[in-house]
Amino acid sequence: MKKRFSTVFALVVASLSVIGCGRQSEQISSESLSVDPGSGDGFEQYKNERFARALDQIFSRGSDSNTRWSVSVRAYGPRGQKLSLYKQGETRVVKPASTMKILTSWTAFQKFSSASQIGSEKYNYIREMMKYSDNQMADTVLGWCGGVSSSYAMLSDFGIGKSPMLSIVDGSGLSYDNKLGAQDLVQILTKIRSSDKMKAFRSLLPVGGVDGTLSSRLGHINGTIAAKTGTLTTDPTAALAGYGDSRTGWQIVFAMLGDSVPSVDTGRSAIDSAVEEIITTLNYLPASSEVASN
Numbered sequence: 001m002k003k004r005f006s007t008v009f010a011l012v013v014a015s016l017s018v019i020g021c022g023r024q025s026e027q028i029s030s031e032s033l034s035v036d037p038g039s040g041d042g043f044e045q046y047k048n049e050r051f052a053r054a055l056d057q058i059f060s061r062g063s064d065s066n067t068r069w070s071v072s073v074r075a076y077g078p079r080g081q082k083l084s085l086y087k088q089g090e091t092r093v094v095k096p097a098s099t100m101k102i103l104t105s106w107t108a109f110q111k112f113s114s115a116s117q118i119g120s121e122k123y124n125y126i127r128e129m130m131k132y133s134d135n136q137m138a139d140t141v142l143g144w145c146g147g148v149s150s151s152y153a154m155l156s157d158f159g160i161g162k163s164p165m166l167s168i169v170d171g172s173g174l175s176y177d178n179k180l181g182a183q184d185l186v187q188i189l190t191k192i193r194s195s196d197k198m199k200a201f202r203s204l205l206p207v208g209g210v211d212g213t214l215s216s217r218l219g220h221i222n223g224t225i226a227a228k229t230g231t232l233t234t235d236p237t238a239a240l241a242g243y244g245d246s247r248t249g250w251q252i253v254f255a256m257l258g259d260s261v262p263s264v265d266t267g268r269s270a271i272d273s274a275v276e277e278i279i280t281t282l283n284y285l286p287a288s289s290e291v292a293s294n
Helices: 010-015 049-061 097-111 121-132 135-145 148-157 182-193 198-202 264-284
Strands: 044-046 068-076 082-088 223-232 237-246 251-259
Touching: 049 082, 049 264, 068 182, 068 264, 097 121, 097 135, 097 148, 097 182, 097 198, 097 223, 097 237, 097 251, 121 135, 135 148, 182 198, 182 237, 182 251, 223 264, 237 264, 251 264
Parallel strands: 044 082
Antiparallel strands: 068 082, 068 251, 223 237, 237 251
């Protein structure tokens, strides 16, 4: 039998009537805090009606009639909990913009042992590329690896089930012909998370409020975000994919890709609000919730 939460977050129901971003929330029912069995990947579906509605509204505000969102968020709890927190069009293939550099850097990690050695020449080059999203450097890194075929081979080697319309054209994400879904990125990031190279890889990523392309974003949330940004200005795209940590021991693996958003600023605002909503909610989930076993 799959692992399930031994309680339906009873502690949350008892202690919370307000969750998220300092605004008043509706009373949360016990049903809305339950989990359902996932799709066989070991992740339980988190059912919180207020939470899902809040995120739906955030992404709706960041949209117009042309916008296509591809979003997937997973969470790991401090007691072994594994939740599928939120999905919206996760298999929809869209322009990933510079989140494509996640594939490029991870491919380089597989090709060159020195690339994942913190402080090495290759590591420092890739870190500079990732922190500041340098497109020319990214295409140079993919060239080291042998071109786009090496990225496809990496996905195959790691057993990642690609979206049918996935397309890798360059290492930078600058081409509008790159296509992938949030599910693809989350699968890759999940594989990386369980790798012995995770520490080196995460250190490549911009940190919210600290450095790189996130130096002026997400520094105010009650947690830590390390993620790769993505921006295209014509037919605007705003994207973010990576990891986040709550103050209570929960970690998220996420990808939020907004294709044809009304503007880059609008898309970024939606993404940042969604990340804040997620981390705030996780900060209220009790770290002591245990996963019951058979």
